[in-house]
Amino acid sequence: MSVVTALTSTERLRAVLASVPDPEIPAVSVLDLGIVREISAARVLITPTYTGCPATLAIEQAIRSALDANGCGAVAVETTLSPPWSTDWISDEGREKLRAYGIAPPPKGANAAALKNQTLAECPRCGSSNTEEISRFGSTPCKALWRCKACAEPFDRFKCH
Amino acid sequence: MSLTIYAQRLGDDSLILGQRLSEWCGHAPAIEVDLSLANVALDLIGQASHFLGLAGAIEGKGRDADALAFRRDVMDFTNCLLVEQPNGDFAQTIARQFLFSHYQVLFLERLAAAQDERFAAIAAKALKEVSYHATLASDWVVRLGDGTDESKARMIAGLDWMWRFADELFVMDDVDAAAITAGAGVDKAALRPAWDQRIDAVLADAGLVRPAARRATLGGRTGRHSEHLGHLLSEMQFLQRAYPGATW
Numbered sequence: 001m002s003v004v005t006a007l008t009s010t011e012r013l014r015a016v017l018a019s020v021p022d023p024e025i026p027a028v029s030v031l032d033l034g035i036v037r038e039i040s041a042a043r044v045l046i047t048p049t050y051t052g053c054p055a056t057l058a059i060e061q062a063i064r065s066a067l068d069a070n071g072c073g074a075v076a077v078e079t080t081l082s083p084p085w086s087t088d089w090i091s092d093e094g095r096e097k098l099r100a101y102g103i104a105p106p107p108k109g110a111n112a113a114a115l116k117n118q119t120l121a122e123c124p125r126c127g128s129s130n131t132e133e134i135s136r137f138g139s140t141p142c143k144a145l146w147r148c149k150a151c152a153e154p155f156d157r158f159k160c161h
Numbered sequence: 162m163s164l165t166i167y168a169q170r171l172g173d174d175s176l177i178l179g180q181r182l183s184e185w186c187g188h189a190p191a192i193e194v195d196l197s198l199a200n201v202a203l204d205l206i207g208q209a210s211h212f213l214g215l216a217g218a219i220e221g222k223g224r225d226a227d228a229l230a231f232r233r234d235v236m237d238f239t240n241c242l243l244v245e246q247p248n249g250d251f252a253q254t255i256a257r258q259f260l261f262s263h264y265q266v267l268f269l270e271r272l273a274a275a276q277d278e279r280f281a282a283i284a285a286k287a288l289k290e291v292s293y294h295a296t297l298a299s300d301w302v303v304r305l306g307d308g309t310d311e312s313k314a315r316m317i318a319g320l321d322w323m324w325r326f327a328d329e330l331f332v333m334d335d336v337d338a339a340a341i342t343a344g345a346g347v348d349k350a351a352l353r354p355a356w357d358q359r360i361d362a363v364l365a366d367a368g369l370v371r372p373a374a375r376r377a378t379l380g381g382r383t384g385r386h387s388e389h390l391g392h393l394l395s396e397m398q399f400l401q402r403a404y405p406g407a408t409w
Contacts, residue, residue, distance in 0.1 A: 135197060
């Protein structure tokens, strides 16, 4: 296979994956979330966000269906645990999509300290940083529940992970 | 053989605690607490599926994580006794989580550095989740211990109930020794001083003291369980017992 063909096929796979939304947060694609770790003509390698994330299987099936529908049935979908997924892998574009969707994106590169979520979240609605954590766990394992003290709206915050 | 048991023990700890926590779903004192406990349960069951899947793969007899979770009887479970203890009230549940999550953080930190990449990969993944559980439980120990007279009394009673099962977490046996030789083991006994330190620091913050030392209750690792586990399994395994092989 020539280099050009290989490039073309992985670019095409990338486009297909960009059209597969996360089942829990449809505003972002599986590419935006950084769960696609490798794309080659032979396989798409993905990693789960959380070990118990119920969306893991749905994501794998959605990717499989999208590949099949776009004539990429020979491309395998495989999963890996290592290295563990990090919210640092969410793309800048993905962060903006999250914010527009009403979810405060996680700060980048704050992995270590952020397990305690000590950094403040910016309200995705009014932009104020006068916010507080209500609950360490929100509607899904990857989100915490926050409240904006400026506009009084509750919001989800993507946890640093 | 013993590496199979080793992986199975790790899976059983997470599975049984996850199942216990899921009993709170829809019953917790507040929606935030309900979400927290359900999410911790989800993390633990996710970890269990990986460790049990690995146990089945090492065993090589075609059993997957579901087969190990749903088609073993109570004496074949190898979880520690702490995780099968009943939820009691919210403080008792938090006491169990507090003692276990701090142990799990220390354990997984070591396992993530193991030579055996299969174990190390699951450990590194789970560690991020479990660190969150330890923080959550510690925060609640402080909030309840340093709260009202009622919450403090309940936190003390919860710790008192769970304390006798803590020693078992650090007991080493032949399975652990063989796992160390195989490059997948952790010297659990060596984790005790760091665990003591963490527990004591949080208790001090909460204005609490350690429960009085007592004779340890052991047996979970070799299948000698309290009566509580059978009841838990009867609910967890109902579907596969009544409809063998049923799938979604």
